[in-house]
Amino acid sequence: MTVDQIQSALQHHNAGRVIPAAAPHTLPELLTQHARAALSLSGADQSAWNGQIVEAGDGILGLAHWDGTLHLDREFILAPLHDLYARAGESRPTTTLARYRDALLTLLHEQSHFLGPHGATQEAARQAFHTLGAQALEEGVAEAWSHTHLDAYLHHLAIPHHAPGIEHVATRPSYQSYVPATLALTNYLDHRRSQPPGNTLHLLNRQTTEGQWPLVVDLLYRSTTLPRRVPPLQEPEVRHHLESHLRTAFQSLEVLQFLPQDLAAHRSRSTLHAALTTLDQDLARLTNAFPRAQERARHSPDDELELTR
Amino acid sequence: METTEPYGDRLARTEWLIAELRQRADSCEDPHERTNLHRSADALVRLATSLRP
Numbered sequence: 001m002t003v004d005q006i007q008s009a010l011q012h013h014n015a016g017r018v019i020p021a022a023a024p025h026t027l028p029e030l031l032t033q034h035a036r037a038a039l040s041l042s043g044a045d046q047s048a049w050n051g052q053i054v055e056a057g058d059g060i061l062g063l064a065h066w067d068g069t070l071h072l073d074r075e076f077i078l079a080p081l082h083d084l085y086a087r088a089g090e091s092r093p094t095t096t097l098a099r100y101r102d103a104l105l106t107l108l109h110e111q112s113h114f115l116g117p118h119g120a121t122q123e124a125a126r127q128a129f130h131t132l133g134a135q136a137l138e139e140g141v142a143e144a145w146s147h148t149h150l151d152a153y154l155h156h157l158a159i160p161h162h163a164p165g166i167e168h169v170a171t172r173p174s175y176q177s178y179v180p181a182t183l184a185l186t187n188y189l190d191h192r193r194s195q196p197p198g199n200t201l202h203l204l205n206r207q208t209t210e211g212q213w214p215l216v217v218d219l220l221y222r223s224t225t226l227p228r229r230v231p232p233l234q235e236p237e238v239r240h241h242l243e244s245h246l247r248t249a250f251q252s253l254e255v256l257q258f259l260p261q262d263l264a265a266h267r268s269r270s271t272l273h274a275a276l277t278t279l280d281q282d283l284a285r286l287t288n289a290f291p292r293a294q295e296r297a298r299h300s301p302d303d304e305l306e307l308t309r
Numbered sequence: 310m311e312t313t314e315p316y317g318d319r320l321a322r323t324e325w326l327i328a329e330l331r332q333r334a335d336s337c338e339d340p341h342e343r344t345n346l347h348r349s350a351d352a353l354v355r356l357a358t359s360l361r362p
Contacts, residue, residue: 135355
């Protein structure tokens with residue numbers, strides 16, 4: 001019977017027949033309301049989700065398709081979420097709560113892919129997705145952000161009311177090839193910018209793939225003294241150099257996907273730490289290569305001539 | 310900032326990686342690791358979809 005109820009929930013939702021409640025009490029209500037909760041939590045301007053949900057095929061668990069449709073697997077996502085409301089309020093074993101939690105994490109992760117600023121398009125994001133290091137950063141941001149905001153998301157949707165104890169179940173992020181590197185980069189930028197932990201991750205999550213690397217480089221560049229040193233004509237070249245260095249490090253993470261999770265996490269972290277050490281050296285070199293205007297004046301030949309007079 | 314790999318080659322490699330990850334997931338006994346492998350494959354499906362004309 002669960003099969004029919006899931007089909008029915010999808011049809012009900014996709015036909016737009018669900019009237020949103022203050023908080024969802026059924027699977028169709030959750031399907032209709034989960035995206036708005038993600039958008040609200042993220043602070044992004046818009047979501048590219050077209051409102052449609054289909055049952056995933058081909059072994060896919062969850063997929064934010066470029067056409068705006070959300071694909072969700074029956075066994076791992078839709079059935080646990082149906083069960084969550086069918087047995088609302090009952091006490092359940094940790095393994096069951098962990099299944100619910102994983103399913104809700106996937107919902108938030110996939111919705112994170114659809115978020116973006118005003119005017120962003122999925123076509124531009126799709127084009128940017130296969131540029132150097134873009135996929136690794138985008139997946140890393142979606143997973144790290146979803147994981148750190150999952151409890152807030154659950155409360156937003158009143159999930160603990162239906163599944164008591166779910167907020168105390170520990171789950172671990174997937175994408176260990178990408179998440180530690182993403183956190184190393186965003187923590188580094190938080191520190192450089194004197195912002196609270198998580199700030200850069202939150203800002204990146206509001207961007208589509210198109211805007212993520214440009215934002216990283218902009219935040220990095222403005223955290224240095226380079227804007228006051230580099231002549232405007234040379235600024236694009238300096239930014240390109242910094243961006244290329246970080247993108248190359250992220251591109252190299254792709255091969256880690258075949259490693260066991262712990263080893264992938266270790267390599268992901270160490271790859272970024274090495275890249276950030278080189279970056280610091282590069283920034284110091286650039287700072288010396290572009291002295292401030294007063295330093296330039298102090299060392300200019302005219303100045304030296306003046307001193308010898 | 311494009312990768313140096315031609316689209317066709319990258320798509321073929323990505324599709325091979327998806328198949329490989331799913332094969333590993335199917336033979337994996339640890340349910341958590343199995344989910345991780347499926348989710349890694351999903352990320353590559355998103356990449357493959359973006360590469361297709």
